[in-house]
Amino acid sequence: MTAKISIIGAGMTGSTTAHWLAEREIADLVLVDIVEGMPQGKALDMQEALPVIGKDVAVVGSNDYAATKGSDIVVITAGIPRKPGMSREDLLTTNANIVSAAVENTLKHSPDALFIVLTNPLDTMTYLAMKVGKLPRERIVGQAGILDSARMRAFVAMETGVSVENIQCYVLGGHGDEMVPLTSRSNIAGISLRDYLPADKLEAIVNRTRKGGGEIVNLLKTGSAYYAPSVAVAQMAEAILKDKHLIVAASAHMQGEYGLKDMFFGVPVQLGRGGVEKILEYKLEADEKAALEKSAAAVKESITVMQSLVKI
Protein backbone atom coordinates (compact mmCIF):
# COMPACT_ATOMS: atom_id res chain seq x y z
CA MET A 1 0.00 0.00 0.00
CA THR A 2 1.24 3.50 -0.64
CA ALA A 3 -0.94 5.18 1.95
CA LYS A 4 -0.66 4.81 5.72
CA ILE A 5 -3.23 5.37 8.44
CA SER A 6 -2.33 5.33 12.13
CA ILE A 7 -4.98 4.81 14.76
CA ILE A 8 -4.17 6.04 18.24
CA GLY A 9 -6.14 4.01 20.77
CA ALA A 10 -6.60 0.36 19.84
CA GLY A 11 -9.70 -0.18 21.97
CA MET A 12 -13.14 -0.94 20.61
CA THR A 13 -13.50 1.95 18.16
CA GLY A 14 -9.81 1.97 17.21
CA SER A 15 -9.55 -1.71 16.38
CA THR A 16 -12.94 -1.77 14.64
CA THR A 17 -11.86 1.20 12.54
CA ALA A 18 -8.82 -0.82 11.50
CA HIS A 19 -11.09 -3.73 10.63
CA TRP A 20 -13.32 -1.67 8.31
CA LEU A 21 -10.27 0.01 6.76
CA ALA A 22 -8.44 -3.26 6.14
CA GLU A 23 -11.49 -4.56 4.25
CA ARG A 24 -11.38 -1.47 2.05
CA GLU A 25 -7.68 -2.13 1.19
CA ILE A 26 -6.82 1.54 0.95
CA ALA A 27 -3.86 1.91 3.31
CA ASP A 28 -1.42 0.12 5.57
CA LEU A 29 -2.49 0.39 9.16
CA VAL A 30 -0.82 1.06 12.50
CA LEU A 31 -2.53 0.62 15.86
CA VAL A 32 -0.98 2.41 18.84
CA ASP A 33 -2.05 1.99 22.46
CA ILE A 34 -0.54 2.35 25.91
CA VAL A 35 -1.53 -1.19 26.89
CA GLU A 36 1.44 -3.44 26.24
CA GLY A 37 0.87 -6.29 23.82
CA MET A 38 -2.75 -5.40 23.06
CA PRO A 39 -2.24 -3.42 19.82
CA GLN A 40 0.36 -5.96 18.70
CA GLY A 41 -2.04 -8.84 19.37
CA LYS A 42 -4.99 -7.22 17.62
CA ALA A 43 -2.87 -6.21 14.64
CA LEU A 44 -1.45 -9.71 14.24
CA ASP A 45 -4.91 -11.27 14.52
CA MET A 46 -6.19 -8.91 11.81
CA GLN A 47 -3.15 -9.59 9.64
CA GLU A 48 -3.91 -13.29 9.90
CA ALA A 49 -7.53 -12.67 8.84
CA LEU A 50 -6.64 -10.84 5.64
CA PRO A 51 -5.58 -13.86 3.54
CA VAL A 52 -9.14 -15.17 3.92
CA ILE A 53 -10.59 -12.05 2.29
CA GLY A 54 -7.64 -11.53 -0.04
CA LYS A 55 -6.55 -8.10 1.11
CA ASP A 56 -2.91 -7.04 0.95
CA VAL A 57 -2.63 -4.62 3.82
CA ALA A 58 0.11 -4.45 6.47
CA VAL A 59 -1.31 -4.13 9.98
CA VAL A 60 1.15 -3.23 12.73
CA GLY A 61 0.51 -2.81 16.44
CA SER A 62 2.83 -0.84 18.71
CA ASN A 63 3.23 1.04 21.98
CA ASP A 64 5.75 3.32 20.27
CA TYR A 65 4.81 6.31 18.13
CA ALA A 66 7.85 5.68 15.92
CA ALA A 67 5.69 3.05 14.15
CA THR A 68 3.39 5.83 12.91
CA LYS A 69 6.14 7.53 10.89
CA GLY A 70 4.97 8.90 7.55
CA SER A 71 1.24 8.55 8.18
CA ASP A 72 -1.14 10.22 5.73
CA ILE A 73 -3.99 10.13 8.21
CA VAL A 74 -4.01 9.88 12.01
CA VAL A 75 -7.20 8.76 13.73
CA ILE A 76 -7.45 9.60 17.42
CA THR A 77 -9.71 7.33 19.47
CA ALA A 78 -7.55 7.18 22.61
CA GLY A 79 -9.31 8.10 25.79
CA ILE A 80 -11.15 6.75 28.76
CA PRO A 81 -14.88 6.43 29.32
CA ARG A 82 -16.51 8.07 32.32
CA LYS A 83 -16.21 5.86 35.39
CA PRO A 84 -18.38 5.84 38.50
CA GLY A 85 -17.54 8.78 40.75
CA MET A 86 -15.88 10.69 37.94
CA SER A 87 -17.16 14.13 37.06
CA ARG A 88 -17.46 15.37 33.47
CA GLU A 89 -14.60 17.74 34.30
CA ASP A 90 -12.41 14.83 35.40
CA LEU A 91 -13.18 13.07 32.12
CA LEU A 92 -12.52 16.24 30.16
CA THR A 93 -9.13 16.77 31.82
CA THR A 94 -8.04 13.14 31.41
CA ASN A 95 -9.10 12.86 27.78
CA ALA A 96 -7.67 16.29 26.98
CA ASN A 97 -4.27 15.19 28.24
CA ILE A 98 -4.49 11.93 26.27
CA VAL A 99 -5.54 13.68 23.05
CA SER A 100 -2.87 16.38 23.44
CA ALA A 101 -0.15 13.75 23.84
CA ALA A 102 -1.47 11.80 20.84
CA VAL A 103 -1.36 14.88 18.60
CA GLU A 104 2.09 15.98 19.74
CA ASN A 105 3.58 12.50 19.40
CA THR A 106 2.13 11.73 15.98
CA LEU A 107 3.11 15.12 14.54
CA LYS A 108 6.75 14.40 15.45
CA HIS A 109 6.71 11.46 13.07
CA SER A 110 4.12 12.64 10.51
CA PRO A 111 4.29 16.43 10.27
CA ASP A 112 1.92 16.59 7.29
CA ALA A 113 -0.76 14.14 8.47
CA LEU A 114 -4.48 14.84 8.39
CA PHE A 115 -6.32 14.18 11.65
CA ILE A 116 -9.69 12.57 12.30
CA VAL A 117 -10.74 12.78 15.95
CA LEU A 118 -13.23 10.47 17.62
CA THR A 119 -12.54 10.90 21.34
CA ASN A 120 -15.38 12.47 23.33
CA PRO A 121 -16.48 15.10 24.09
CA LEU A 122 -15.99 15.21 20.34
CA ASP A 123 -16.24 18.85 19.30
CA THR A 124 -14.16 19.97 22.29
CA MET A 125 -11.45 17.32 21.78
CA THR A 126 -11.18 18.16 18.08
CA TYR A 127 -10.81 21.85 18.97
CA LEU A 128 -8.09 20.99 21.48
CA ALA A 129 -6.26 18.80 18.96
CA MET A 130 -6.26 21.63 16.42
CA LYS A 131 -4.84 24.11 18.91
CA VAL A 132 -2.23 21.71 20.31
CA GLY A 133 -1.08 20.72 16.82
CA LYS A 134 -1.36 24.29 15.46
CA LEU A 135 -3.13 22.71 12.50
CA PRO A 136 -4.83 24.59 9.69
CA ARG A 137 -8.54 23.79 9.61
CA GLU A 138 -8.22 21.77 6.42
CA ARG A 139 -6.16 19.17 8.26
CA ILE A 140 -8.45 18.30 11.13
CA VAL A 141 -11.99 17.05 11.36
CA GLY A 142 -14.07 15.32 14.01
CA GLN A 143 -16.25 12.31 13.34
CA ALA A 144 -19.78 12.57 14.57
CA GLY A 145 -22.21 13.65 11.84
CA ILE A 146 -21.97 10.50 9.72
CA LEU A 147 -22.69 8.44 12.81
CA ASP A 148 -25.61 10.57 14.00
CA SER A 149 -27.06 10.70 10.47
CA ALA A 150 -26.65 6.93 10.08
CA ARG A 151 -28.48 6.35 13.34
CA MET A 152 -31.34 8.50 12.12
CA ARG A 153 -31.37 6.68 8.76
CA ALA A 154 -31.53 3.35 10.57
CA PHE A 155 -34.46 4.51 12.70
CA VAL A 156 -36.32 5.85 9.64
CA ALA A 157 -35.77 2.53 7.84
CA MET A 158 -37.03 0.62 10.89
CA GLU A 159 -40.14 2.81 10.99
CA THR A 160 -40.96 2.82 7.27
CA GLY A 161 -39.54 -0.46 5.95
CA VAL A 162 -37.86 1.48 3.11
CA SER A 163 -34.32 0.59 2.06
CA VAL A 164 -31.60 2.54 3.87
CA GLU A 165 -30.28 3.36 0.39
CA ASN A 166 -33.33 5.56 -0.23
CA ILE A 167 -33.04 7.35 3.08
CA GLN A 168 -30.89 10.47 3.43
CA CYS A 169 -30.64 12.17 6.79
CA TYR A 170 -28.66 15.19 7.87
CA VAL A 171 -27.78 15.69 11.50
CA LEU A 172 -25.80 18.83 12.29
CA GLY A 173 -24.63 20.64 15.41
CA GLY A 174 -22.60 19.48 18.37
CA HIS A 175 -22.22 15.77 19.11
CA GLY A 176 -24.41 15.82 22.22
CA ASP A 177 -28.01 15.78 23.30
CA GLU A 178 -28.54 19.14 21.57
CA MET A 179 -27.59 17.83 18.12
CA VAL A 180 -29.93 18.92 15.34
CA PRO A 181 -31.54 16.35 13.04
CA LEU A 182 -32.57 18.47 10.04
CA THR A 183 -35.98 17.01 9.33
CA SER A 184 -36.73 19.49 6.54
CA ARG A 185 -33.68 18.31 4.56
CA SER A 186 -33.84 14.64 5.46
CA ASN A 187 -35.77 12.65 2.90
CA ILE A 188 -36.91 9.35 1.51
CA ALA A 189 -36.21 9.26 -2.23
CA GLY A 190 -36.52 13.05 -2.34
CA ILE A 191 -39.68 13.32 -0.22
CA SER A 192 -39.04 15.35 2.94
CA LEU A 193 -39.48 13.37 6.14
CA ARG A 194 -41.79 16.15 7.27
CA ASP A 195 -44.14 15.08 4.47
CA TYR A 196 -43.48 11.34 4.62
CA LEU A 197 -43.97 10.70 8.34
CA PRO A 198 -46.64 11.81 10.83
CA ALA A 199 -45.26 14.49 13.16
CA ASP A 200 -45.31 12.27 16.27
CA LYS A 201 -43.37 9.48 14.57
CA LEU A 202 -40.83 11.96 13.26
CA GLU A 203 -40.41 13.53 16.66
CA ALA A 204 -39.81 10.12 18.22
CA ILE A 205 -37.10 9.44 15.63
CA VAL A 206 -35.47 12.82 16.28
CA ASN A 207 -35.40 12.14 20.03
CA ARG A 208 -34.07 8.62 19.62
CA THR A 209 -31.32 9.93 17.31
CA ARG A 210 -30.29 12.57 19.87
CA LYS A 211 -29.99 9.91 22.54
CA GLY A 212 -28.62 7.23 20.22
CA GLY A 213 -25.24 7.00 21.94
CA GLY A 214 -26.79 6.72 25.39
CA GLU A 215 -29.16 3.99 24.21
CA ILE A 216 -26.19 1.82 23.27
CA VAL A 217 -24.31 2.63 26.49
CA ASN A 218 -27.34 1.56 28.53
CA LEU A 219 -27.55 -1.72 26.65
CA LEU A 220 -23.83 -2.52 26.70
CA LYS A 221 -23.40 -1.42 30.33
CA THR A 222 -19.62 -1.38 29.88
CA GLY A 223 -18.35 0.83 27.09
CA SER A 224 -19.99 2.73 24.27
CA ALA A 225 -20.89 2.18 20.60
CA TYR A 226 -18.12 1.22 18.22
CA TYR A 227 -19.40 -0.38 14.98
CA ALA A 228 -21.22 2.72 13.71
CA PRO A 229 -18.64 5.28 14.92
CA SER A 230 -15.78 3.30 13.40
CA VAL A 231 -17.36 2.69 9.99
CA ALA A 232 -17.99 6.44 9.83
CA VAL A 233 -14.26 7.06 10.35
CA ALA A 234 -13.47 4.53 7.61
CA GLN A 235 -15.75 6.37 5.19
CA MET A 236 -14.06 9.68 5.99
CA ALA A 237 -10.56 8.23 5.57
CA GLU A 238 -11.52 6.65 2.25
CA ALA A 239 -13.01 9.91 0.99
CA ILE A 240 -9.75 11.68 1.82
CA LEU A 241 -7.35 9.10 0.37
CA LYS A 242 -9.41 8.63 -2.80
CA ASP A 243 -9.89 12.39 -3.15
CA LYS A 244 -13.62 11.81 -3.56
CA HIS A 245 -14.83 15.33 -2.66
CA LEU A 246 -17.47 13.58 -0.60
CA ILE A 247 -19.88 15.76 1.34
CA VAL A 248 -20.64 14.41 4.82
CA ALA A 249 -21.68 15.85 8.15
CA ALA A 250 -18.62 16.25 10.35
CA SER A 251 -17.20 18.49 13.04
CA ALA A 252 -15.16 21.29 11.46
CA HIS A 253 -13.54 24.51 12.61
CA MET A 254 -15.98 27.37 12.23
CA GLN A 255 -14.60 30.56 10.77
CA GLY A 256 -17.79 32.55 10.40
CA GLU A 257 -19.98 29.82 8.86
CA TYR A 258 -23.42 29.61 10.43
CA GLY A 259 -22.49 32.76 12.36
CA LEU A 260 -19.96 30.79 14.48
CA LYS A 261 -16.29 31.46 15.12
CA ASP A 262 -13.36 29.52 16.56
CA MET A 263 -15.16 26.37 17.64
CA PHE A 264 -15.79 22.93 16.16
CA PHE A 265 -19.33 22.15 15.10
CA GLY A 266 -21.11 19.52 13.02
CA VAL A 267 -21.74 20.91 9.53
CA PRO A 268 -21.69 19.56 5.96
CA VAL A 269 -18.05 19.32 4.87
CA GLN A 270 -16.50 18.25 1.60
CA LEU A 271 -13.67 15.78 2.10
CA GLY A 272 -10.87 15.13 -0.39
CA ARG A 273 -7.11 14.65 -0.47
CA GLY A 274 -6.61 18.08 1.03
CA GLY A 275 -8.85 17.18 3.95
CA VAL A 276 -11.68 19.62 4.68
CA GLU A 277 -12.00 21.24 1.25
CA LYS A 278 -15.18 23.16 1.82
CA ILE A 279 -17.92 23.82 4.35
CA LEU A 280 -21.42 24.08 2.97
CA GLU A 281 -24.02 26.38 4.42
CA TYR A 282 -27.68 25.40 4.34
CA LYS A 283 -30.50 27.87 4.33
CA LEU A 284 -32.25 26.68 7.47
CA GLU A 285 -35.82 26.70 8.66
CA ALA A 286 -36.39 29.02 11.66
CA ASP A 287 -36.83 26.12 14.12
CA GLU A 288 -33.65 24.44 12.89
CA LYS A 289 -31.69 27.69 13.15
CA ALA A 290 -32.81 28.14 16.76
CA ALA A 291 -31.90 24.53 17.57
CA LEU A 292 -28.43 24.97 16.06
CA GLU A 293 -27.87 28.09 18.16
CA LYS A 294 -28.76 26.12 21.29
CA SER A 295 -26.41 23.32 20.28
CA ALA A 296 -23.60 25.82 19.56
CA ALA A 297 -24.04 27.33 23.02
CA ALA A 298 -23.59 23.86 24.58
CA VAL A 299 -20.38 23.23 22.60
CA LYS A 300 -19.01 26.68 23.44
CA GLU A 301 -19.61 26.01 27.12
CA SER A 302 -17.77 22.69 26.94
CA ILE A 303 -14.82 24.38 25.20
CA THR A 304 -14.77 27.09 27.87
CA VAL A 305 -14.71 24.48 30.65
CA MET A 306 -11.91 22.59 28.87
CA GLN A 307 -9.90 25.82 28.51
CA SER A 308 -10.26 26.45 32.25
CA LEU A 309 -8.94 22.97 33.06
CA VAL A 310 -6.20 22.46 30.50
CA LYS A 311 -3.48 24.81 29.34
CA ILE A 312 -3.37 25.15 25.55
Ligand code: APR
Ligand atom coordinates in the same frame (compact mmCIF):
# COMPACT_ATOMS: atom_id res chain seq x y z
N1 APR B 1 -2.26 6.67 24.42
C1 APR B 1 -2.74 5.68 23.63
N2 APR B 1 -3.87 4.99 23.91
C2 APR B 1 -4.51 5.30 25.04
C3 APR B 1 -4.06 6.31 25.92
C4 APR B 1 -2.88 7.00 25.58
N3 APR B 1 -2.38 7.97 26.35
N4 APR B 1 -4.92 6.37 26.96
C5 APR B 1 -5.87 5.44 26.75
N5 APR B 1 -5.61 4.80 25.60
C6 APR B 1 -6.35 3.70 24.99
C7 APR B 1 -6.87 2.70 26.01
O1 APR B 1 -5.84 1.82 26.46
C8 APR B 1 -7.95 1.98 25.19
O2 APR B 1 -7.44 0.82 24.56
O3 APR B 1 -7.53 4.16 24.35
C9 APR B 1 -8.35 3.01 24.14
C10 APR B 1 -9.80 3.42 24.22
O4 APR B 1 -10.55 2.29 23.89
P1 APR B 1 -11.92 1.88 24.62
O5 APR B 1 -11.75 2.06 26.09
O6 APR B 1 -12.30 0.56 24.08
O7 APR B 1 -12.93 3.03 24.17
P2 APR B 1 -13.66 3.16 22.76
O8 APR B 1 -14.99 2.54 22.83
O9 APR B 1 -12.73 2.77 21.67
O10 APR B 1 -13.87 4.74 22.71
C11 APR B 1 -12.78 5.62 22.61
O11 APR B 1 -13.99 7.17 21.23
O12 APR B 1 -16.20 7.10 20.62
C12 APR B 1 -15.28 7.66 21.49
O13 APR B 1 -16.55 8.13 23.50
C13 APR B 1 -15.58 7.31 22.93
O14 APR B 1 -13.98 8.85 23.87
C14 APR B 1 -14.24 7.48 23.56
C15 APR B 1 -13.27 7.05 22.45
